Amino acid sequence: MALNEKDQDLEQELEQARLYFQDLPEVRLPASLTAESLFERLDELEQKEAESQQQQKNGKVLFWKTWRPVLSYAAVFILLVAVYYGMGIDTQKPAQLMSSAAAVSQQTAEAALPQAQQAAPTEENASPRAYLAQEAPQGDAPAEAPAEESAPAADTRQDSPEENEIGPMLASSGEATAQSKANSEEDSTTAYYTGVVEALRQVEFWPETQTEQLPQLPGNEIVVRDGDLYFRYKNIDGQPNIVEIYQDKGLTPVSSFQVADAVIVDLVPLGDRLAVVEQEDDSSALYTGQLLTPLEEGQAAALPQCGAVTVSVYDLSDLEQPRLVESFTQDGKYLDHMPTENGLVMVTRKHIDLTEGQAALLCHGAPIIRQGNNAVAQALSPQQVTAYQGETGREYVVLSLVDLSGEDRPTQTQAVLGSRLNVQLSPNAIFVLDSEAQDNGGKPQAVFDLGEIEVQLR
């Protein structure tokens, strides 16, 4: 359907919906939600907070609040060391990679720890990590960022631990990298990295799902098997997107359901659920990057666009009546997935082609920390801005660990990897490849921060 017809159709649907909704009665604002009532509650909260701070000054230590951030950053530090080490892993033997990576990262971590006390960041080292070491943002720094972009995450930022603890550890990792590179001269020069798995909290993987063709069914688009079930998606121009469920290779589907207008790019069986991954590359999509300066009117329309990935999870407890239970959207392009015990790891990529003028306005090459669909404001140094201005394109990969267990609150933990990285998944590991790492002195442009981030699913 052409864009204008689609808009007209939408407008008609809106008109019809307004007629339906005009029957709904008025809603009244509760008395507890007046400004006066809310300010009274705010005053009470501030008073309690002041009393609490006074108690802390008197010597009461919240043990878990003190140590949790340290342990979290320690996990991040170990991961960084493993990535920067450049182990030169033999890709023919993936089964050995995890144990060797763990052993090397442990050695490297042990070697790096004594250096943490001596490491001193210098201005010459203008990488993002060095910036964090030099000018570790204070607790109130994020609050100074424009509230327009960051307000939805304000509470979490204010609860996050002091970032100056990570500075010395991150600065020392550079020296640790040099040390471990010296130790690995005999390793392959190809830079392969195994990472993320430990940082994603010991994810256990299911047996791999298999993709195979059903010879009886011609014209398959996507077919995924899980035990005795086969899930098939047919993509026919002009036809609705339909997912069919077959059992025991029968020729007649047990059931089928229509999904969406967007193109389905993957089907992920998750036990008694099925995740349907849709990719939308609408040209009108607007990239929500980190802006350095406010845009003039009209400039927003000139910004580059990226697509969006929507994952819809269907409950298959009753095969004959699949039921939609979850749905979340993330911007970017879908690459791959790995099912986990409680959900899945999703790999998406953002690639932006920019004009020089647009590059001067956007600094999305710098890693950002995301919470769900909200981008937490990231403090940027002048060096970072200079490094990315004038470039014509940036690309980075997002790894999302999505927990769909349904027992507790669903959570989505993300790692954002820097540009020129490729991600390959095997049944039991995630490989982060940077073929240009040697050109960059073995330092991929990546910063992981999974410590304190527990985000909402949608």
Next chain:
Amino acid sequence: MLLSRETIAKAKGGDRQAFGQLYESVALELYKVALYTLGNPEDAEDAVSETFLEAWKGISGLREEDSFRPWIFRILSARCKRKISGYIKERGNIDLEDYLEEGVEDRSPRRAEVLEVMNRLTPEEREIVVLSVLEGYTMREIAQIKELPQGTVSSKLHRTLKKLRQMLND
């Protein structure tokens, strides 16, 4: 009430009265959107009060006075998301009859039908429908509030309205 730049500037400077005026100009809208999205008034009140507090803390950083509305609705949307994520199995059944305006003599069957159909939508679908149909926000404004691509918002709304119409016509 029109939001004057002067009021917004005062609120950014920490003037409680000015912020109170700003909030009161959108309070009912915020509550309606939260109520229909979350389906129960207790959570809607929580979401709106949390939005108020967060907006008060962050308004000093508001760049453009004209973006106050999408900004505060973005906060509300994030708050609603957190509430929704706790619903998992239960889909936040709407139970609005007890809390809507009393004394409406003409309790049309159509109204009950519309509420029942709304109940069958997901909270995210309800939120987009309420913002668009009840509150009159454009696709672009909803995209800013939800921090989604505009095309995604348009597609989702289109699908949801079609679903609504089909359910009401069945």
